[in-house]
Amino acid sequence: MSKDLTVSRDDRLLAGLAYPFWPLVFLLVYLTPEKRAIRFLRYHSYQGFFMGLALWGGGVLVRTLAAFLGRNPLFGLMLYPFVKLLGWLSLLAVLYAMMMAWRGQYVKLPFVTEFALPFIDEEKSVAEEDSAMQASGRPQ
Numbered sequence: 001m002s003k004d005l006t007v008s009r010d011d012r013l014l015a016g017l018a019y020p021f022w023p024l025v026f027l028l029v030y031l032t033p034e035k036r037a038i039r040f041l042r043y044h045s046y047q048g049f050f051m052g053l054a055l056w057g058g059g060v061l062v063r064t065l066a067a068f069l070g071r072n073p074l075f076g077l078m079l080y081p082f083v084k085l086l087g088w089l090s091l092l093a094v095l096y097a098m099m100m101a102w103r104g105q106y107v108k109l110p111f112v113t114e115f116a117l118p119f120i121d122e123e124k125s126v127a128e129e130d131s132a133m134q135a136s137g138r139p140q
Helices: 009-017 022-031 039-069 073-102 112-136
Strands: none
Touching: 009 022, 009 039, 009 073, 022 039, 039 073, 039 112
């Protein structure tokens, strides 16, 4: 975890909100060239987006599996604490990532960061091209 000292307070707030409100912040950062040019925001918005998708998809999968296996009373009794534990662990993971982003740090989440890094670095070149076009005054 490294800390970026050049990030403003507003950028840290937006990066922190990228985890609980991942669809909104991702769209805001992705559609705004000024925000997309800031690597810290791009890093946390993509990471929050992929983490949110993974938690949402995993939640749907676990709840569907629990609904089918829960028809048997024995499995239902065993699955209920497991499903609740997964829910609490996902909430703690989101809170941890949110707090680290709000403090101005790059947090590495297992599997999510490795998956998001190619997208983050690809967007860097696109954001630089957009900034160069705007600076030269050429229409996009």
